[in-house]
Amino acid sequence: MERFYLTIKSSILQTMLTVLHQIHRAVTTSPSPLPNTIFTFNILDSPMNNSWAFSRSNDPRIENGNYWVMPHFSFWSWPVSFIGTVDQALSKIDRIEMDKHWTEKIDKAVWRGTGWFNTVGNKDSRPSLILKGKDKEWADIEALNWTTNGDSAENAIGIEDFCKYKYIVYTEGITYSGRLLFHQACASVILTPPPTYLLHQTHFMRPIFSKTFLPAREVSAKFEYDWTTRWPNTYGLSEANIIFVEPDWSDLEETIMYLRNHPEIATGIAERQRELFTRYLSPASEACYWRALIRGWSKVAEPHYEDGGWARWNAEGVEDGEGMRWETFSLLGKVPQN
Structure with missing residues (x-):
């Protein structure tokens, strides 16, 4: 047989x-x-x-x-050297946040990821981000240089070390990215296009759109999504815990400059995020x-x-x-x- x-x-x-x-x-x-x-x-x-x-x-x-x-x-383990388990990362993030006041954090937007691994609805997302941040003083944005069959990368950042930056850029993968929940434990401002896929904790996100900061700017018409149907609720400055930017990153630099000039807004968003999500990321x-x-x-x-x-x-x-x-x-x- x-x-x-x-x-x-x-x-x-x-x-x-x-x-x-x-x-x-x-x-x-x-x-x-x-x-x-x-x-x-x-x-x-x-x-x-x-x-x-x-x-x-x-x-x-x-x-x-x-x-x-x-x-x-x-939540059990992510077996790559620079990530690990959620509870381990949370412990390391706790130590970083205890030692670093907002004014001591790196005044840049940080991102690492596989450059070609793009979401279905925005196939230029990551290449456009890398190009947008290239040689900019406000950006620490790089595609990962993978080694050892994808087990490690030469320019990787420990998942907890993203919290040392004031601004963290989030990109979806083919659908979602598992890095989001780690970033949400940071007292840093997450900047992302409106997500098209939801994880088990994303319903706690309270977004404010970048157009709130940049009302005179034209909104990108390149993408077919009607963000108001996917994210019908937007929040004010005293409630928001994340910022949604344009899918083509065209307003990313302007948004960061605005936050630099209004640190009270940035710190409020960052602190509300960490305070809320650390409770829902516990074992x-x-x-x-x-x-x-x-x-x-x-x-x-x-x-x-x-x-x-x-x-x-x-x-x-x-x-x-x-x-x-x-x-x-x-x-x-x-x-x-x-």
Whole structure:
């Protein structure tokens, strides 16, 4: 009998396992039992319907979507040398923020990333950003020079060291970028085009658009998105915790110059961001979110077995061949072939 074996790329297997480790941690530390359920999760950048994913589109034209957003895999670990785990990064960021007052931070906008890794709706995003910041005194913007098969980069910055800068530029990847949650722990101003994909914590963002600072400036008409449908709520200077700039970065320099001239606005935005997001990036909040996700999903996704449902699973379980213990799978990284 001929057999076929699926070889899984190590990075994909790692990401898959981080998700399962997160779920296991949330389940085993839950103060009360969680409901039984069967679920599907997707670790690719583009979310799939009727499954858990790291992000979802905020395009209102997508109808009948059933996308369930789960916490990013870095809450367990992001195995590159300059990132690591969320809780480790938060501890390092705490020390930086304790030692650096706003006036002591580097008065530049910082960005690192893969230059060609662009979002679907804005394929020139990163190249345009790199060009916009080239040789500018206000910018520390560079494409990463990757080495050792993508495990490290010559010009990388430790994820916590972004917090040493006053301004952090965020770019989406093909859909989202997992770096956002780390940047949100900083008392720095994030400058980004309006995101087109949402993570599990982005609904706490309270944006103010750059046109608020630059009312006489023409808005770029290059992009088809109607930002008011994706981000219908904008906030005032006393509430905002992030700044949205034009997708072509045409107003990036002007926005930074405005913030330099109005440090009270910049510090307010930065402090509100850090104060809010550090609460929702804690290990306790992450585990709490997982439990809420499981409870909510189980209410609409409970399977209906014809042969007894959960009672049969509870009675026979893995002994009946319908799976294997997580502890065993976490060691093997695979299920039995037979």
